[in-house]
């Protein structure tokens with residue numbers, strides 16, 4: 001008798017919360033499941049089981065994760081929980097005892113195993129259903145490349161090392177293969193992410209691995225060079241995030257000046273005052289950052305420096321804050337995000353003395369944002385009249401929305417382009433800049 005045909009693939013619903021690193025975890029899980037023949041459902045009620053990838057970084061993110069779990073349970077009933085909040089399973093179980101399984105961040109195999117248990121996989125895995133680049137949650141033209149897990153630093157406000165453990169770098173050849181698959185499948189921008197990108201390979205002592213008949217080292221500079229090479233042939237961009245200004249970062253600046261990787265550095269400085277940085281236990285806090293930034297800009301004049309800061313950290317005095325504002329004025333950073341300090345469950349900084357009252361935190365945040373807005377507006381004004389490469393994100397009846405080399409997706413500004421011609425998302429076009437505001441640029445396609 002002929003084998004009974006499989007009429008319906010088991011279907012998984014997926015909710016991905018949190019940062020870009022969590023998004024990459026989600027992509028890995030989805031890729032594995034797709035390889036095994038599972039289908040995905042856009043709604044809870046069309047799914048046989050739902051996976052919720054949680055974020056546990058801030059209390060507000062935990063709240064959001066818990067409510068997503070609650071919603072999935074109410075709408076579907078069969079829920080598997082993973083991600084950062086999975087590191088505190090008792091918290092989830094006490095509220096939702098009926099979840100099928102709880103695993104921590106980056107525990108891909110355990111999640112997939114939980115899916116197998118809840119929903120047996122198809123007899124034959126359909127490996128050919130998976131594109132070489134895996135299943136991506138980002139638009140087709142950009143992708144995150146996660147180079148390591150965990151972190152060896154112990155910043156006092158951060159619980160990532162408690163959630164994700166110490167640094168574990170991925171082998172260089174594995175990363176390069178992934179990068180090559182991505183650009184071959186049409187990705188035009190590779191966004192390198194980790195908790196501490198410039199520390200890549202320290203844990204493996206820069207282990208060598210075989211890539212196309214030669215050995216490559218798991219080392220920050222080598223990785224930048226190799227990624228630059230892979231992307232060059234496809235005309236793609238390589239953008240570095242979460243880089244700490246360790247001395248060896250200077251070596252990568254030449255690659256930026258030569259156009260091999262984007263002249264863009266995302267460095268989370270978090271503060272400038274030595275006293276606050278010490279209390280924060282920040283890595284590379286003693287580096288002479290302003291001198292370094294000036295030297296980088298001399299070597300690569302188009303360099304964009306992006307950063308994030310925290311205001312109102314425990315013990316931050318008015319002098320510390322003023323020091324930060326003066327520093328900001330001198331550094332003239334291109335792109336800046338700012339968070340108001342908030343206690344995070346289990347973070348060491350909770351126990352520090354002299355917490356700053358909430359109204360002062362708010363007031364400092366407003367002053368900080370106003371100062372940076374002025375700097376940003378001034379820097380963007382300098383771009384008027386220039387012609388820039390712009391990666392097209394979307395095309396609407398009103399025009400094109402894209403990003404220049406100075407703008408990472410989701411966190412930086414946009415370039416709004418007036419155009420009547422036919423342009424597809426994912427193409428890189430030349431745009432003449434005609435206007436600017438505090439965050440965005442405006443332009444036209446030169447004829």
Ligand code: SF4
Nearest residue numbers: 151153155158160195
């Ligand atoms: S560098 Fe500091 S803030 Fe970043 S993940 Fe590591 S411990 Fe957390």
